[in-house]
Amino acid sequence: MSVVISGTGIYTPEQSINNKELVESYNQYADSYNERYKEDISKGTIEALTHSNEDFIKKVSGIESRYVLDKEGILDPERMRPLLAERSNEQPSVQAEIAVSACLQALENANKKAEDVDAVICACANLQRAYPAVAIEIQDLLGIEGYAYDMNVACSSSTFGIQNAVSDIRAGLAKSVLVVSPEICSGHLNFKDRDGHFIFGDVCTALLLEQDVGSDKKGYKIIDTRLKTVFSNNIRNNFGFLNQAENSDLNSPDKLFIQEGKRVFKQVIPIVASLIEDHLQKNNIPIDTVSRLWLHQANLSMNQLIAKKLLGRDPGAEEMPIVLDEYANTSSAGSIIAFHKYQDDLNVNDIGVICSFGAGYSVGSIIVQKI
DSSP: OOEEEEEEEEEOOSEEEEHHHHHHHHHHHHHHHHHHTHHHHHHTSSOOOOOOOHHHHHHHHOOOEEEESOSHHHHOTTTOSOOOOOOOTTSOOHHHHHHHHHHHHHHHHTTOOGGGOOEEEEEOSOOSOSSSOHHHHHHHHHTOOSEEEEEOBTBTHHHHHHHHHHHHHHTTSOSEEEEEEEEEGGGSOOTTOTTTTTSBOEEEEEEEEEEOOSSSOOSEEEEEEEEEEOOOSSEEOOOOTTTTTTTOOTTSGGGSOEEOHHHHHHHHHHHHHHHHHHHHHHTTOOGGGEEEEEEOOSOHHHHHHHHHHHHSSOOOTTTSOOOHHHHOBOGGGHHHHHHHHSOTTSOTTOEEEEEEEETTTEEEEEEEEEO
16 A cells, blocks of 8 residues: 655744854853852863854854744843743643644645544654643644554654554554654753754644545655664753652753764764665665655754765755754754755656654654655
């Protein structure tokens, strides 16, 4: 049974922060910190914080700006985190709210309505609560009959969600499934960390997957999927429901995003390149017949090296579209943003690969063909 991606949608927050604004805020914080602890710094018991700068951010990541749900709280040197209003149980959660917006756009693009959908998979790196499932709330807000569930495989959540949707459709559990990724990454980013304060942004993407019944359906047929995980501590977040039982410090940096960036860079690139290469070979698809690589949007140099390993040359801008310069790293949504924005120009029968990779380590590869 063939499965197609018939519609895509995206919710982009109204507020954005450019590198200049972010650096100014961080440097104010660093100066305040150094003044507050100047005696300890002079004694050598703690290290002084050094300034961040725009050139550093652009060079190491390729990121120039990011969209966020709240700009003011992040840029406040006395706060350095988003300021979001707590909502009552009777109000839609912020994740569900932005998810509905992206889902409605995906449905519109597919020329479908909520009553045509059988299931919702909320696949993202961080979930707002343990239960009830955010996916079920999204299902309720959209008025969808059927079932819904949450899943988390960090930055690969979207591609793993696509695999689950394909499996559910082929198993006869559903004829159409929404895979939605509400990524509020600013909520787990340590804006006091010079080496990482620029990494993430907020966004939500949605995909509608449907059973292909041979009609005049448009979109992308899923040729095959491939998943891989390899355990690593090099990207980690230790926030969880047992923190209080462990008497651990909820304000410790490890309760936010932490990573060993150089190790991640060195270890992930060969895993991803090897998986995509093997995936294409198993499907008898030569790399020179692949029109587009929609890769995870975390680091420009990382994507360029992966593409070069696969192609044997530097990729063209049209072959490997980049959105992280505008959106920054949006976790599992990154490759889907690229797919959403850079798919219409391909011709019928053109082949592309949607690939996400990140904490776990986790890698998901989806080979698609335009129909």
